[in-house]
Amino acid sequence: MRVGVLTGGGDCPGLNAALRAIVRAAAHAEPLEVIGFRDGWRGPLDGDTRPLGASDVLDVLDRGGTLLGSSRTNPISMDDGIDRVRSGLVAAGCDALIAIGGEDTLGVAHALAEAGVAVVGVPKTIDNDLSATDVTIGHDTAVAIATEAVDRVRTTAESHHRAIVVEVMGRHAGWIALRSGIAGGADAILIPEQPFDIEEVVARCARVTARGRAPIVVVAEGAVPQGGEEVLTRAGTDAFGHVQLGGVGDHVAAEIGRATGVSTRAVVLGHLQRGGTPTAYDRVLGTRFGLHAVDAVRDGAWGSMVALRGDEIVRAPLADGVGKLKTVPPEQYAEALALLD
Amino acid sequence: MRVGVLTGGGDCPGLNAALRAIVRAAAHAEPLEVIGFRDGWRGPLDGDTRPLGASDVLDVLDRGGTLLGSSRTNPISMDDGIDRVRSGLVAAGCDALIAIGGEDTLGVAHALAEAGVAVVGVPKTIDNDLSATDVTIGHDTAVAIATEAVDRVRTTAESHHRAIVVEVMGRHAGWIALRSGIAGGADAILIPEQPFDIEEVVARCARVTARGRAPIVVVAEGAVPQGGEEVLTRAGTDAFGHVQLGGVGDHVAAEIGRATGVSTRAVVLGHLQRGGTPTAYDRVLGTRFGLHAVDAVRDGAWGSMVALRGDEIVRAPLADGVGKLKTVPPEQYAEALALLD
Amino acid sequence: MRVGVLTGGGDCPGLNAALRAIVRAAAHAEPLEVIGFRDGWRGPLDGDTRPLGASDVLDVLDRGGTLLGSSRTNPISMDDGIDRVRSGLVAAGCDALIAIGGEDTLGVAHALAEAGVAVVGVPKTIDNDLSATDVTIGHDTAVAIATEAVDRVRTTAESHHRAIVVEVMGRHAGWIALRSGIAGGADAILIPEQPFDIEEVVARCARVTARGRAPIVVVAEGAVPQGGEEVLTRAGTDAFGHVQLGGVGDHVAAEIGRATGVSTRAVVLGHLQRGGTPTAYDRVLGTRFGLHAVDAVRDGAWGSMVALRGDEIVRAPLADGVGKLKTVPPEQYAEALALLD
Amino acid sequence: MRVGVLTGGGDCPGLNAALRAIVRAAAHAEPLEVIGFRDGWRGPLDGDTRPLGASDVLDVLDRGGTLLGSSRTNPISMDDGIDRVRSGLVAAGCDALIAIGGEDTLGVAHALAEAGVAVVGVPKTIDNDLSATDVTIGHDTAVAIATEAVDRVRTTAESHHRAIVVEVMGRHAGWIALRSGIAGGADAILIPEQPFDIEEVVARCARVTARGRAPIVVVAEGAVPQGGEEVLTRAGTDAFGHVQLGGVGDHVAAEIGRATGVSTRAVVLGHLQRGGTPTAYDRVLGTRFGLHAVDAVRDGAWGSMVALRGDEIVRAPLADGVGKLKTVPPEQYAEALALLD
Numbered sequence A, B, C, D: 001m002r003v004g005v006l007t008g009g010g011d012c013p014g015l016n017a018a019l020r021a022i023v024r025a026a027a028h029a030e031p032l033e034v035i036g037f038r039d040g041w042r043g044p045l046d047g048d049t050r051p052l053g054a055s056d057v058l059d060v061l062d063r064g065g066t067l068l069g070s071s072r073t074n075p076i077s078m079d080d081g082i083d084r085v086r087s088g089l090v091a092a093g094c095d096a097l098i099a100i101g102g103e104d105t106l107g108v109a110h111a112l113a114e115a116g117v118a119v120v121g122v123p124k125t126i127d128n129d130l131s132a133t134d135v136t137i138g139h140d141t142a143v144a145i146a147t148e149a150v151d152r153v154r155t156t157a158e159s160h161h162r163a164i165v166v167e168v169m170g171r172h173a174g175w176i177a178l179r180s181g182i183a184g185g186a187d188a189i190l191i192p193e194q195p196f197d198i199e200e201v202v203a204r205c206a207r208v209t210a211r212g213r214a215p216i217v218v219v220a221e222g223a224v225p226q227g228g229e230e231v232l233t234r235a236g237t238d239a240f241g242h243v244q245l246g247g248v249g250d251h252v253a254a255e256i257g258r259a260t261g262v263s264t265r266a267v268v269l270g271h272l273q274r275g276g277t278p279t280a281y282d283r284v285l286g287t288r289f290g291l292h293a294v295d296a297v298r299d300g301a302w303g304s305m306v307a308l309r310g311d312e313i314v315r316a317p318l319a320d321g322v323g324k325l326k327t328v329p330p331e332q333y334a335e336a337l338a339l340l341d
Helices: A015-026 A041-047 A081-091 A103-116 A139-159 A175-184 A198-211 A248-260 A270-274 A280-299 A317-324 A330-338 B015-025 B042-046 B083-091 B103-114 B139-159 B174-182 B199-210 B248-260 B268-276 B282-300 B318-323 B330-337 C015-026 C042-046 C083-093 C103-114 C139-160 C173-183 C196-210 C248-260 C270-274 C282-299 C318-323 C330-336 D015-026 D042-046 D079-090 D103-115 D137-158 D174-182 D198-210 D248-260 D269-275 D280-299 D316-321 D332-338
Strands: A002-008 A032-036 A050-053 A096-101 A119-123 A161-170 A189-190 A216-220 A265-267 A304-309 A312-317 B002-007 B033-037 B050-051 B096-101 B117-121 B163-168 B188-190 B216-221 B264-268 B305-307 B311-319 C002-007 C033-037 C049-051 C096-102 C119-123 C163-168 C188-190 C216-219 C264-268 C305-311 C314-316 D003-006 D033-037 D047-052 D096-101 D119-122 D164-170 D188-189 D218-222 D262-266 D305-311 D312-316
Touching: A002 A015, A002 A041, A015 A032, A015 A096, A015 A280, A015 B188, A032 A041, A032 A119, A032 A265, A032 D188, A041 A081, A041 A317, A081 A103, A081 C139, A081 C305, A096 A103, A096 A280, A096 B216, A119 A139, A119 A280, A139 A161, A139 A175, A139 A216, A139 A270, A139 A280, A139 B282, A139 B305, A139 C015, A139 C270, A175 A189, A175 A216, A175 B282, A189 A198, A189 D312, A198 A248, A216 A248, A216 B103, A248 A265, A248 A280, A265 A280, A270 C042, A270 C139, A270 C264, A280 A304, A280 A312, A280 B139, A280 B330, A304 A317, A304 C033, A317 B042, A317 C196, A330 C015, B002 B015, B002 B042, B015 B033, B015 B096, B015 B282, B033 D079, B042 B083, B083 B103, B096 B103, B096 B282, B096 C042, B117 B282, B117 B318, B139 B163, B139 B174, B139 B282, B139 D033, B139 D269, B163 B174, B163 B248, B174 B216, B188 B199, B199 B248, B216 B248, B216 C248, B248 B264, B264 D269, B264 D316, B268 C002, B268 D137, B268 D262, B282 B311, B282 D033, B305 B318, B330 C330, B330 D262, B330 D312, C002 C042, C002 C282, C015 C033, C015 C096, C015 C282, C015 D103, C033 C042, C033 D188, C033 D280, C042 C083, C083 C103, C096 C103, C096 C282, C103 C119, C103 C318, C139 C163, C139 C173, C139 C270, C139 C282, C163 C248, C173 C188, C173 C330, C173 D280, C188 C196, C188 D174, C196 C248, C196 D269, C282 C305, C282 C314, C282 D137, C282 D174, C282 D332, C318 D119, C330 D280, D003 D015, D003 D042, D015 D033, D015 D096, D015 D280, D033 D042, D042 D079, D079 D103, D096 D103, D096 D280, D103 D119, D103 D316, D119 D280, D119 D316, D137 D174, D137 D218, D137 D269, D164 D174, D174 D188, D174 D332, D198 D248, D280 D305, D280 D312, D305 D316, D312 D316
Parallel strands: A002 A032, A002 A096, A096 A119, A119 A304, A161 A216, A161 A265, A189 A216, B002 B033, B002 B096, B096 B117, B117 B305, B163 B216, B163 B264, B188 B216, C002 C033, C002 C096, C096 C119, C119 C305, C163 C216, C163 C264, C188 C216, D003 D033, D003 D096, D096 D119, D119 D305, D164 D218, D164 D262, D188 D218
Antiparallel strands: A032 A050, A304 A312, B033 B050, B305 B311, C033 C049, C305 C314, D033 D047, D305 D312
């Protein structure tokens, strides 16, 4: 039996741990042959494969990214995309596919399963916005990196009596902001799920400043002010004539600075959050997901994805994982508010 | 209402996050007064208290240890210990107590609750061996530190064609060894729950060596060879003719070296595993546990402890938490075996 | 004898180590009284002081920033600024001053010394652009942080076949870019001292891409293209109507993307580079500088600054330190070029 | 022209950076062919070589250890060892050799040079005990790891009112202990160069304890008590009645515990200090040493070694590097004493 594997969407730390576990688990008992598709769905679409054996996954546990490459190629948005992927799998001689990815990638996996393809999913996204699993590969590392950033800017903010706004990833879900904000002791945490009142943010920063401390705000890139997104959608032009859009972090920093008179800076973490050595947590999670994905293949549990529940790995229907985004529930956001002094 | 707080047993990263959250949450709504008992149960026994207010918990999120101090003082092993603790709480004017600790500390909390004291528990232990919660404060940091150690020794082992044995904490439960072993890609993981066959460990190391790689073994301090512990109690003689007795790490290293002829070293992590900056994960967990402990106090949920289930914080009876140790289940140990190549 | 201490200019990791060492060394032999001025030169100008004793410097070794606060207040740009600082020192009862800072702060210290004030300097700046010393406090930590950033973005760049440009600090000197670029294995390093040929940068990135690798470029904020700075000085307007200027990192990324067709992103490290826990190197350097500054005070070595030469701490005239910027010499930049494959 | 390269003695972080730089620099201008000898001097003795090209040194900058392997094989202690190495070099077709190592390895290199072999040296050792260079490859990383260990144990010591002794490497020179002790804020630093008075160490710990703090002692493995080493060779009896002999860390911990009544623990870092990701400092140093070693080969500067002086790389006679150990001078140890409060 030959199993194809691919990683789709944005890369994240922990993917290589999953690939290593898949290769190793496949070699046990009745061995499965594993081949890798390069760059997510581009692989089966273009017939771009590579063998994936024991020697390919040596020394990859502590490596971020994905040795298979990734892309945002999405067959669903193409004519006959799902059919073309199916043909690509057949052409590569695959009896089954393990698709590792986030909402988009697993959405394609779900469509393939609906179309009768033998597919199993593994959930990853630094944003942690997939349903049906407690957490996804890559999220813990992203939170760790963002927390370290908050720690670092704090000492500068205190020394210079400044306010600093840290913009983290999270277009639709505020998990990274929530957790790094709590871990870093932020004075305000702004997430997409809860449109923010800039007056309130400013007032809170002013209170912190009045106590002789330096306010730190963590804001998810997808956070929006109350009253709609339009404030964030005015296009600007940068110094080189390229049209661009300041992010919400810059906006919030500008507003705090204007309203409080305190020198305020924004730091945008961007791609720093998704690369580099995975935390131990993500290595263990990726490894366990990989092992159980192979079990699911052996069991013919097509259309399912592996998921963490408590400290067990279970299976969930792909439909549950991608049906709706897992956003921060109000009661967890309330926890952040309960911490404010 | 006045609430006492104490931290008992071995310290760990994340305790200060819990204390900070307790202080902050207590200041909201109907404010509670919080006082700290010093050094675990020694505090109420000796009437040793300190106020615990907003200024005491500034800048502690990234600090390991516990600002209240800790001890292994255990009232259960004393005559009238439970009564004396109760009297100490009354003398300090406490209407309720939040006890943060592991099996021993929460065991005392449970006994107090049985005796009618208004007590709520918060689970912490780097060993992660408390039932009723997915994980305890401090465990994630300990796994992270142990994993970094495995990463570090690996490069030396490879460069010198050596085997290295890393001994980590875990007297009765192998969680740290299991997870750091998986995250670090160990060739063998030895845990208390599964007496090990030294012949098998040696054979595995020999296979790794035969492939030109350097074997890494992670062993929990409480792991025992098949056939009982007596093998570990024979006094040995070191290279200089001095009689000595090592822990299980030294034992396993000696056996591997003797049987394979490969130069083999043991590294004992010891106290490195429990100190220093907590991971973001432990800061968030400690914070959430602290917040929910205050909720439990407000709700009069005496005799309960806070616990993580999935990504929610719930309450569980203290009896469930301390009734029996949470050890590594065979199916999770089997995951580690499935990874071996 | 009473000694005043201040920290001026941008904060950096290692300042607290210097302050701790000053306090501790001052308490030995014939004890000196130490007082701190808050926020750099604003302290003596405004008469804003605080006592600085043993208890103030506990637990600060691993803290970034400066417990005295800092500012960019510069008396030289004020009418009678130097006289006013001198009066402030007299009013505070100071017999001598230790000024810790970079070019601006030590420039003021030099002017004070010329005016007969008993002053000693300690060199700090993450940019490492002070003459007369091998290195300044804060530089090693900044290089470490920037290197970690390069490591992190590399895995993402490889996984997505992208080019990534990392913009680091260094307005006039490229030390951070040079060293983090070498440590991170960058494919191009652009520094202020060597105007860059964008065609050459693009060509090099294209060669890297042609080998199937992802190009990483490290650029100092002060790097300029050959042909002058004007390309970087066109003002833009951001999404919120604020006038702003895209940095050189954005510019280089846009050019690489345009010319190679490879998706290219810029990451601007900004304030992440100057905060947080200092490296061991910076803690040792700050400590030694602090100790020797107290020696210089005891010896009446006014007008001097402490400096590292090899592994010894020596004294140099302040005039030498601030006379001209220490920029990257051509032969050290040539080292970076010699590494290119 | 064909150049052989080898790494001898204990491995350390930064060696791969040097190898990468050698390979890359050799490919420029008039290209040199580079071959690697495996496992230090064992390589030329056994004729064990491997090609060393561009693809071998990809992705190694952040890897500890040495991709060539190492050993403590020392030809000087063999009959005709130097001649046999010379023959091995000839047999491998090498016109010159770059030997990367510490005192032993460079001692052999010196002997070879004396015997007319075209050899150039590169200094590495975590202990930093080579003369003629400000610092050696690997030292900075070792100090960083030891400092992190001191930071970690401190929080446990404070929480439990314990004393903790950290034993670090340094058999003949105390550089690691000195610098990690200063960086970690140790209360006592014991180094081989200065036999210690255990009474004084105990008294100092007692003073720290009396102030309500937890004493931390950093001790180099080669530190000895005043009065000679015999105190360390008495077999002791541990808490369980087993006869054992510890290192100096255990000895000092036992004495502190006995004399002060404070619970005292020893942590022995051992191999943790020499592995894993190199600091940015060591990556830059290793890289620059590698580049300049190739320059030295091109210049025919046989019998020299590269060395850091200030921020320049210079050449020094191998004889100077290995003539006598670079130990901690009394005035630098005095700095540590001046810090004590």
